[in-house]
Amino acid sequence: MALHIHEAWILLFVIPALVTPAAISHEDYPADEGDQTSSNDNLIFDDYRGKGCVDDSGFVYKLGERFFPGHSNCPCVCTEDGPVCDQPECPKIHPKCTKVEHNGCCPECKEVKNFCEYHGKNYKILEEFKPSPCEWCRCEPSNEVHCVVADCAVPECVNPVYEPEQCCPVCKNGPNCFAGTTIIPAGIEVKVDDCNICHCHNGDWWKPAQCSKRECQGKQAL
Numbered sequence: 001m002a003l004h005i006h007e008a009w010i011l012l013f014v015i016p017a018l019v020t021p022a023a024i025s026h027e028d029y030p031a032d033e034g035d036q037t038s039s040n041d042n043l044i045f046d047d048y049r050g051k052g053c054v055d056d057s058g059f060v061y062k063l064g065e066r067f068f069p070g071h072s073n074c075p076c077v078c079t080e081d082g083p084v085c086d087q088p089e090c091p092k093i094h095p096k097c098t099k100v101e102h103n104g105c106c107p108e109c110k111e112v113k114n115f116c117e118y119h120g121k122n123y124k125i126l127e128e129f130k131p132s133p134c135e136w137c138r139c140e141p142s143n144e145v146h147c148v149v150a151d152c153a154v155p156e157c158v159n160p161v162y163e164p165e166q167c168c169p170v171c172k173n174g175p176n177c178f179a180g181t182t183i184i185p186a187g188i189e190v191k192v193d194d195c196n197i198c199h200c201h202n203g204d205w206w207k208p209a210q211c212s213k214r215e216c217q218g219k220q221a222l
Contacts, residue, residue: 053078074105096143118145134167156205179209
């Protein structure tokens with residue numbers, strides 16, 4: 001029994017000696033992925049500071065070269081301190097612009113609304129319209145509506161009427177005025193009763209009529 005144990009110890013010391021480094025191949029022990037790519041990473045991402053500039057896609061530009069980084073439409077110049085990019089003051093986009101293009105460094109309006117909106121309706125540029133009998137409006141090139149409201153003169157009567165589709169009131173029966181509660185025409189003397197003859201003030205139609213008493217022509221007592 002002691003002999004077998006002694007032979008086993010001899011085998012444990014002899015077998016490792018028979019295994020040489022050449023017997024172990026790299027295929028049996030693949031290297032870690034991080035070890036395989038570490039050397040390649042150093043080659044791809046070199047330090048270009050002071051030598052060039054790198055954009056978002058990894059493309060390298062020489063010093064003094066002009067390029068467009070990333071999604072920007074504004075050009076940059078590669079310098080020793082890094083990219084120096086244009087920062088222009090772009091004009092404001094029209095508030096009614098319906099189509100904006102970003103092909104250049106600044107956004108550009110390509111289409112402006114060519115009509116005006118007024119009270120829920122659309123009107124063409126320079127189109128004139130009357131939203132009410134007293135309003136005159138026009139659609140300006142600026143897409144804004146400018147209106148003028150009619151200024152009606154004081155009617156020359158005490159009973160003006162408003163006709164359909166007309167802004168200002170009209171005196172259908174001509175100028176007149178009040179003589180008491182009676183409306184009399186202007187320009188003539190009117191006998192309003194047996195004792196009074198009245199006439200309207202010239203031009204002042206809103207004033208009460210001027211009246212004078214005459215000899216009454218009432219029935220004489222029998």
